[in-house]
Amino acid sequence: TKYTVGDYLAERLAQIGIRHHFVVPGDYNLVLLDKLQANPNLTEVGCANELNCSLAAEGYARANGVSACVVTFSVGALSAFNGTGSAYAENLPLILISGSPNTNDASQFHLLHHTLGTTDYSYQLEMAKKITCCAVAVARAHEAPRLIDRAIRHALLARKPCYIEIPTNLSGAECVRPGPISAVTDPVTSDKAALAAAANCASEYLSGKLKPVILVGPKLRRAGDGAEQALIKLAEAMGCAVAVQPAAKGMFPEDHKQFVGIFWGTVSTDAADSIVHWADALLCVGTAFTDYSTVGWTAMPDIPLMAAEMDHVTFPGAHFSRVRLGEFLSHLATTVKFNNSTMIEYNRLKPDPVLVRTATPSDELTRKEISRQIQALLDSKTTLFVETGDSWFNGVQLKLPPGALFEIEMAWGHIGWSIPAAFGYALRHPDRKIIVMVGDGSFQVTAQEVSQMVRFNLPITIVLINNRGYTIEVEIHDGSYNKIKNWNYALLVQAFNGEDGNAKGLTAKTAGELQDAIKAAEENTKGPTLIECSIDQDDCSRELITWGHFVAAANARPPRLPGV
Ligand SMILES: C/C(NCc1cnc(C)nc1N)=C(/S)[C@H](O)COP(=O)(O)OP(=O)(O)O
Numbered sequence: 352t353k354y355t356v357g358d359y360l361a362e363r364l365a366q367i368g369i370r371h372h373f374v375v376p377g378d379y380n381l382v383l384l385d386k387l388q389a390n391p392n393l394t395e396v397g398c399a400n401e402l403n404c405s406l407a408a409e410g411y412a413r414a415n416g417v418s419a420c421v422v423t424f425s426v427g428a429l430s431a432f433n434g435t436g437s438a439y440a441e442n443l444p445l446i447l448i449s450g451s452p453n454t455n456d457a458s459q460f461h462l463l464h465h466t467l468g469t470t471d472y473s474y475q476l477e478m479a480k481k482i483t484c485c486a487v488a489v490a491r492a493h494e495a496p497r498l499i500d501r502a503i504r505h506a507l508l509a510r511k512p513c514y515i516e517i518p519t520n521l522s523g524a525e526c527v528r529p530g531p532i533s534a535v536t537d538p539v540t541s542d543k544a545a546l547a548a549a550a551n552c553a554s555e556y557l558s559g560k561l562k563p564v565i566l567v568g569p570k571l572r573r574a575g576d577g578a579e580q581a582l583i584k585l586a587e588a589m590g591c592a593v594a595v596q597p598a599a600k601g602m603f604p605e606d607h608k609q610f611v612g613i614f615w616g617t618v619s620t621d622a623a624d625s626i627v628h629w630a631d632a633l634l635c636v637g638t639a640f641t642d643y644s645t646v647g648w649t650a651m652p653d654i655p656l657m658a659a660e661m662d663h664v665t666f667p668g669a670h671f672s673r674v675r676l677g678e679f680l681s682h683l684a685t686t687v688k689f690n691n692s693t694m695i696e697y698n699r700l701k702p703d704p705v706l707v708r709t710a711t712p713s714d715e716l717t718r719k720e721i722s723r724q725i726q727a728l729l730d731s732k733t734t735l736f737v738e739t740g741d742s743w744f745n746g747v748q749l750k751l752p753p754g755a756l757f758e759i760e761m762a763w764g765h766i767g768w769s770i771p772a773a774f775g776y777a778l779r780h781p782d783r784k785i786i787v788m789v790g791d792g793s794f795q796v797t798a799q800e801v802s803q804m805v806r807f808n809l810p811i812t813i814v815l816i817n818n819r820g821y822t823i824e825v826e827i828h829d830g831s832y833n834k835i836k837n838w839n840y841a842l843l844v845q846a847f848n849g850e851d852g853n854a855k856g857l858t859a860k861t862a863g864e865l866q867d868a869i870k871a872a873e874e875n876t877k878g879p880t881l882i883e884c885s886i887d888q889d890d891c892s893r894e895l896i897t898w899g900h901f902v903a904a905a906n907a908r909p910p911r912l913p914g915v
């Protein structure tokens with residue numbers, strides 16, 4: 352049988368380590384889906400809609416390093432653009448693949464379904480160029496290898512999504528077999544001279560400082576090439592305090608003796624903000640200072656920063672291009688001077704552990720009791736997903752035991768992300784115990800994907816916090832629009848079982864009911880268990896209220912008058 356464009360794409364996806372590809376079929380991509388399905392290394396994963404498909408691929412990329420989402424033209428791709436935007440903001444190489452019209456239609460000025468009703472079908476590629484690091488449209492079969500290889504290589508190197516458009520009549524067209532995969536995957540290493548200069552210059556700069564602190568950001572993990580291990584080596588070579596941004600929680604071990612908490616301004620944990628503000632040198636590793644991570648700009652560090660990024664290093668008086676993060680951290684670990692002054696000071700000021708009260712079983716359920724019971728669940732096999740909402744604040748406050756992992760989507764912040772993302776992640780990590788903390792508002796956005804968890808028998812535990820609406824928004828700026836129609840969430844999940852599913856839908860209104868529901872969830876190994884926890888609508892974290900106040904103030908800054 353002839354080797355085709357679809358076979359080429361399938362082989363490249365398998366060669367870069369993809370084992371599941373997320374799809375929603377449409378007549379523009381059916382032949383392509385057949386070719387992908389024909390590759391023995393790929394398992395096709397159907398999703399209920401393209402938003403969820405792209406968010407499932409985003410979650411898969413967190414676990415696997417790279418993912419693929421295959422949709423149909425316009426009606427599919429425009430929804431998948433949302434998860435693609437998430438992958439862009441969260442630095443994940445998601446490969447978005449869309450079927451497109453037959454190559455003969457444009458020149459015949461045909462009006463087509465799934466288009467805007469004009470004879471110009473180029474709008475989708477143009478839109479994709481804005482939200483990916485490389486967007487290509489295959490117009491003739493012989494250019495497929497060059498374009499597919501280029502898009503995938505760009506995505507892998509930039510840790511950003513890419514876009515590949517394949518016309519419905521080209522997926523089955525003749526194509527040559529791919530050359531060595533190293534041409535696509537070979538990493539760009541640091542320039543040797545720049546690496547040495549950067550490490551020497553940085554250790555020189557640090558030796559002149561009295562109180563250095565390391566601040567870890569979300570791009571540390573995304574940089575790959577052993578950057579997380581290299582950071583631990585560097586931290587131990589310096590002996591200094593290590594604080595972590597909320598979106599990077601779990602990227603530095605929280606049981607490490609140099610971990611000083613989550614730096615999030617006034618809503619930091621463990622007084623991390625005190626030691627960060629005490630520092631006279633802040634080595635920022637893959638950090639992202641956004642309005643949300645700086646609490647409406649109130650927590651922007653006010654000393655000159657050292658920034659070690661995925662592919663460059665910059666600090667007062669110096670900039671070094673083409674220096675890979677992992678290599679830089681490893682190299683700096685060998686040249687930097689030991690200086691644990693900030694650890695000594697931190698051990699003086701760190702707060703004593705707080706006593707968390709255990710509710711009695713008949714107590715009405717509260718947010719604090721939910722957190723206490725989830726804390727008790729975390730172990731070395733757990734991956735905790737926290738959804739946009741008060742779950743961010745409740746999740747960030749939890750302590751991660753050795754080996755526990757944490758996933759958050761703080762840059763893009765799409766409510767509902769956690770359900771498809773946890774589903775995609777779970778397919779890649781069936782070995783891990785996945786717990787999702789999600790609010791009622793978020794759950795309503797992407798609830799359909801629980802049915803995929805049922806289909807694949809994934810024992811994901813969904814802790815749904817039902818506080819009757821959009822509480823984050825209430826705290827930022829309240830209005831009628833923050834109210835939502837309440838669902839019977841437990842019953843809904845049972846409906847996803849159809850005739851053969853193993854999902855469980857439970858409700859918990861007291862501490863004891865939650866304890867029992869968690870036990871039932873742990874025993875349900877053949878499907879997802881949703882526990883609907885009802886709490887008072889104003890039972891939210893103090894951190895949310897404080898953070899919401901400053902974020903609202905930042906949103907409300909008056910427009911700058913011209914010439915002011
Ligand atoms: C509506 C919105 N954000 C705006 C928004 C709107 N649309 C999308 C896709 N993403 C968004 N973040 C947010 S954070 C809600 O408070 C979430 O409500 P819920 O899931 O119920 O969580 P909390 O009650 O803890 O806030």
Ligand SMILES: [Mg+2]
Nearest residue numbers: 790791792820
């Ligand atoms: Mg809510």
